[in-house]
Amino acid sequence: MAYEFKLPDIGEGLQEAEIIRWLVSKSDQIERDQPIVEVQTDKATVEISTPVAGTVHTLAGDEGGVVKVGEPLITIIQESETLANTPSPPQENIAATTRKESVIAIPQTGKPSKDRLPQPKQKRIVAAPTVRKKARDLNIPIKEVTGTGKAGRVTEEDLYRYLKEKQEPPLIKQEYRSHPEKIRTERIKIRGLRKVIAEKMTRSAYTAPHVTGMDEIDVSNLIQLRKNIITQLDKDAKITYLPFIMKAIVKALKENPYFNSSIDEQNNEIVLTKQYNIGIATATKEGVVVPVIKEVDQKSILEIAEEIANLIEKARQNKLSMEDISGGTFTITSTGADGGWYATPIINYPEVAIFGAHSIKKKPVVVDNEIVIRSVMGISITFDHRVIDGEPAGRFMRIVKDTLEHPELLLLDLR
Structure with a gap:
């Protein structure tokens, strides 16, 4: 007898997944709950385990191939006694089973093929x-x-x-x-996360008409505020500028709700989202992933900072869950301290805008009719011109700029 394990729906309406790496080979003896394959969805790399024990009989295809949800992933030979005594895998365990699993019998008529001969124990x-x-x-x-x-x-x-x-x-x-x-x-074969990134960026670039606005912000006061907060805390806090930027972004989103939306192309509707879940474009060895901070408007600067640190560490260790990278409504990207002054980010489709926070540099600026040296950060906003026009984009940037140049305004929203 053989047990046919089909690719399960592992969340977020998955339709297919790419086989990244088989963790078992044909004729291997495997145990129940043993990891058998790594697959790449459109959001993350997921490791799938077998719900039963036995001998691997067939695999769905080569690494790099695509399997659709409900299609056979692996066939496992089981002894009749083992099969009879093996409990059915729980239906709620979507990482290791599927609603359409079935047990099939391999015909034994005719001359046994090489595959049906008893295999030596591995x-x-x-x-x-x-x-x-x-x-x-x-x-x-x-x-x-x-x-x-x-x-x-x-x-x-x-x-x-x-x-x-x-x-x-x-x-x-x-x-x-x-x-x-x-x-x-x-x-180098384009596969795995790099393939997903390529497909998503191509779809975004060729679907949404991109327009990018740029500006610069005097963040001297923000730098001093951050230093004061870190100094006053009793513990070693990992507070970057991102929590402050995210709070300023939420303030701008609330006053410009179309930036916190998506397009339902099937029904030709703009979907305004009343929740502020901010994604952070994070570079890893495999490529860029976007972990999401949920309900940013309901969290303090310190809470956001701690959550960012945890998610970025998980991203670098390739341990992000589907929950960690799902549900985003707006995305922030950064070229980092060593990056360029400006950039034109690509929208994280189906969102309609993305904010770029770039490097901070010392520059001469005019303050009270005098030239002084200040810390200045370059910023950019790329938006979908089907939904957003230039005037609201400029208004959005001004709110972010005013908030970060006068960060004491953030104290008005302590949540």
Whole structure:
């Protein structure tokens, strides 16, 4: 008998997912709840576990392929006794099961194929989850690694020793030595998070007519206020400028509600959102992800700062959940302290605007008819011209600018 496990709907109306990495191979002996595959949705990388134990019979396809929700993901051979005694996986566990799972029988008529012959029992690999993940990240087949730990446990040192022993000159260098007249190149498959980013950015750029407005803000008072807050706190707080910017953004969104909206293209409607969930474009090794701070208007500067720190750390460790990256209504992006003065961000579609906070630099400015040196930050707002025009965009920028140049105004909204 064989158990057919289909790709489950793991949330947010998922329709399909890309296979990033198989964690098992054909004929492997696997245990219940063992991770079997990493898939990339349009929001995050998700690890899916098997609801039953047995021997892997078939896999849905190669890495890089796409599987639709409800299509077979993996088929697992089970002994009749094991199958009879295995409880049905809970329906609410959407990360490991699906509403359309089924048990099928593989016909045994005719001459047995090679796939149906009894397979030798696979060697059980002993390794910590962190070591298994490290092996996957390094593209190391962990079953080929000789473990030197207790009871043959595979350690990280074993992984690096395996790499050193197997290291060979890259194919591209070999080809160049054989044909020195050729230009050295390298081809990298667009897949995983980078593929999702490419598709979303292309859709945004070719769907929403982008317009970008730019300005600069004197943030000298904001810098001093932040220093005072950090000095007065008893604990080591990780307070960046983002919580202040987010509060200023919410103030502008409340006075300009069309910036906190999206377009329902099917019904040709503008959907105004009465909730202020601000996404933060965050760079990781795999690409940009957008964790979301929910209900920003209901939280203090310190609460927002702590939540930002936690989400950014999770993003860098690739541990963001679907809840962490869902429900955004407006996005902030930043080129960082070492970035440029201005940029033209691409809208996080289907949102209708994105705010860019750029580097802070010392510049001469005119204050009370005198030239003084102040700390100035470049800002930009990119908006969907189908929904927003230039005049409200300018008004939006002025509210953000006035609030951050006079950050004491934030004290009027302590929540």
